[in-house]
Amino acid sequence: MAQLTCSGLTLGYEGQAVLRELSFTVHAGDYLCIVGENGSGKSTLMKTVLGLMKPLSGQIEWGEGLHANEIGYLPQQTVVQKDFPATVREIVLSGCQGRAGKRPFYSREEKRLARENMERMGVTQFARRCYRNLSGGQQQRVLLARALCATQKLLLLDEPVSGLDPMVTAEMYDLIARLHQEGVTVIMISHDIAAAVRYATHILHVGQHVFFGTAEAYRQTEMARRFLPGPDAAGKTQEEEKKHRKKKDKKKGKKKEKKRAEGKGTAGKGGEDE
Amino acid sequence: MFRTIEMYLKVPFVQYALIVGVLIALCSSLLGVTLVLKRFSFIGDGLSHVAFGAMAVAGVLQPLLKDVVKELAKGPTILNEGIHGAITGVVTFLSANSMPFVLLATTLSAILLLRGGKRTRIKGDAAIAMISVGALALGYMLLSLFSASTNLSGDVCSTLFGSTSILTLTQAEVWLCVSLSAVVAVIFFLFYNKIFAVTFDEDFARASGTGVDAYNLLIAVVIAVIIVLAMNLVGSLLISALIIFPAMSAMRVFRSFRGVTVCSAVFSVTCALLGILVSIVFSTPVGSTIVAVDIVGFLIFSVIGRIRGGIAK
Numbered sequence: 056m057a058q059l060t061c062s063g064l065t066l067g068y069e070g071q072a073v074l075r076e077l078s079f080t081v082h083a084g085d086y087l088c089i090v091g092e093n094g095s096g097k098s099t100l101m102k103t104v105l106g107l108m109k110p111l112s113g114q115i116e117w118g119e120g121l122h123a124n125e126i127g128y129l130p131q132q133t134v135v136q137k138d139f140p141a142t143v144r145e146i147v148l149s150g151c152q153g154r155a156g157k158r159p160f161y162s163r164e165e166k167r168l169a170r171e172n173m174e175r176m177g178v179t180q181f182a183r184r185c186y187r188n189l190s191g192g193q194q195q196r197v198l199l200a201r202a203l204c205a206t207q208k209l210l211l212l213d214e215p216v217s218g219l220d221p222m223v224t225a226e227m228y229d230l231i232a233r234l235h236q237e238g239v240t241v242i243m244i245s246h247d248i249a250a251a252v253r254y255a256t257h258i259l260h261v262g263q264h265v266f267f268g269t270a271e272a273y274r275q276t277e278m279a280r281r282f283l284p285g286p287d288a289a290g291k292t293q294e295e296e297k298k299h300r301k302k303k304d305k306k307k308g309k310k311k312e313k314k315r316a317e318g319k320g321t322a323g324k325g326g327e328d329e
Numbered sequence: 330m331f332r333t334i335e336m337y338l339k340v341p342f343v344q345y346a347l348i349v350g351v352l353i354a355l356c357s358s359l360l361g362v363t364l365v366l367k368r369f370s371f372i373g374d375g376l377s378h379v380a381f382g383a384m385a386v387a388g389v390l391q392p393l394l395k396d397v398v399k400e401l402a403k404g405p406t407i408l409n410e411g412i413h414g415a416i417t418g419v420v421t422f423l424s425a426n427s428m429p430f431v432l433l434a435t436t437l438s439a440i441l442l443l444r445g446g447k448r449t450r451i452k453g454d455a456a457i458a459m460i461s462v463g464a465l466a467l468g469y470m471l472l473s474l475f476s477a478s479t480n481l482s483g484d485v486c487s488t489l490f491g492s493t494s495i496l497t498l499t500q501a502e503v504w505l506c507v508s509l510s511a512v513v514a515v516i517f518f519l520f521y522n523k524i525f526a527v528t529f530d531e532d533f534a535r536a537s538g539t540g541v542d543a544y545n546l547l548i549a550v551v552i553a554v555i556i557v558l559a560m561n562l563v564g565s566l567l568i569s570a571l572i573i574f575p576a577m578s579a580m581r582v583f584r585s586f587r588g589v590t591v592c593s594a595v596f597s598v599t600c601a602l603l604g605i606l607v608s609i610v611f612s613t614p615v616g617s618t619i620v621a622v623d624i625v626g627f628l629i630f631s632v633i634g635r636i637r638g639g640i641a642k
Contacts, residue, residue, distance in 0.1 A: 105536040128536040142585040149526045153537030159519045185584035205537040
């Protein structure tokens, strides 16, 4: 029995399908990267898995004692959060919300959990600092600590490195890899295929061609070759990776323009992956 | 001057005004933080206009209901006496109090607006503007068509900008206000952590199994209650000031959610107290005086925030 089994999922907004007949499974200890172009339905998929929206058809099943509300979610930053007056501690503690259920206040146990996770993510020294005054990388670590308060088993990360500089991006990837080694299942949405292939155990590529399998198998596919410079992607230097990413961004820009020109804007809010 | 204030403080209606004023200021500031942070500042404004429209409709309905009461007083016809008595009671109450009707209309609009605002931002904005202007226009039209009063513009002015009605509160109204505010304060206290979670990150809260929709509904209802309460104090145009100013001022200075909440409550209560006292001593309109004090407070807090921010950075 897998932790998460999706079978025959068709996703979309208001009857318009973005993704069709998608099936994949996630086992405990997996590190699944979901990659794909803008508007291919990555965020829609994540929202559906989280239960924020309903699939048009198909099924999502949770197993191995995992419940739908035991997922640690790291969302993309919203406008509201940019100038939100809240201390790091308050935010991390709010990750225990699902645990607390109908109870109005947090228990001592939950406060301890929040402290531990702040320690784990190295944000304890900011506990009393205001969230909006932290740097991008620090903010992500705070949100990761909050996500860890909600789960011990499964993390869902929505583009955790978008908007971070290369150094902090590498740190973030290492942090996630460490959590994965500690036994947390990771599902991550990413644009960064090179990093995805390097860290993940499994890849789900959505879009016109759908691929689901191990990272090793993905590397051999036609799709991966288009994005990766050589077969040995893991051996790349940071410099090359940066260049590569720039190129990819350019490509993405063109694609977006083309789409707009065709008058086929991405469907709904979920399409905006940036 | 202190003599004068001391003298006034002994008068029951001044005491009532102070009690009610403080409670309304407290409630509106508590929810104000959430509204401002959720980018819903304008909902307070829109709802207050809806409340104005509802008040006008209630004003039209009340004479009709009074006629019904007269009819009912002639005695039971078809129905048995118990039901007749109950209906008479309800109709009499409704014909004398516009509060239940206004509360209902405002609550419904609050739910509609908060629902709509969630989907798409621009649509939500436009919806608020439409409802707010529509209710204002229709309300004024109804008032001018059906009002029995000879001083129409005076009536409208006092509904919009707050009348001296806070100084003419009856004991029953004071109790109603006290109990409603107590309910609001208790709800806020009990759900403080949920409200924080829902305000900071709705998606995360939903993903971790918090009933976000239920809490949004709760927030909508509570806001409607506060607005209807506050209408007595500052009038429907100035309600948004009571909601927004304390939160914005507190956000200049404090950096934690708890700090901002507590500070905005203290700020709001202080300003309301000062405003009422000033308005009594200098016989200025209560609502606008409170807002004026709020503005001054906001400026002071901005300066403090600048200075502190400069040092902290």
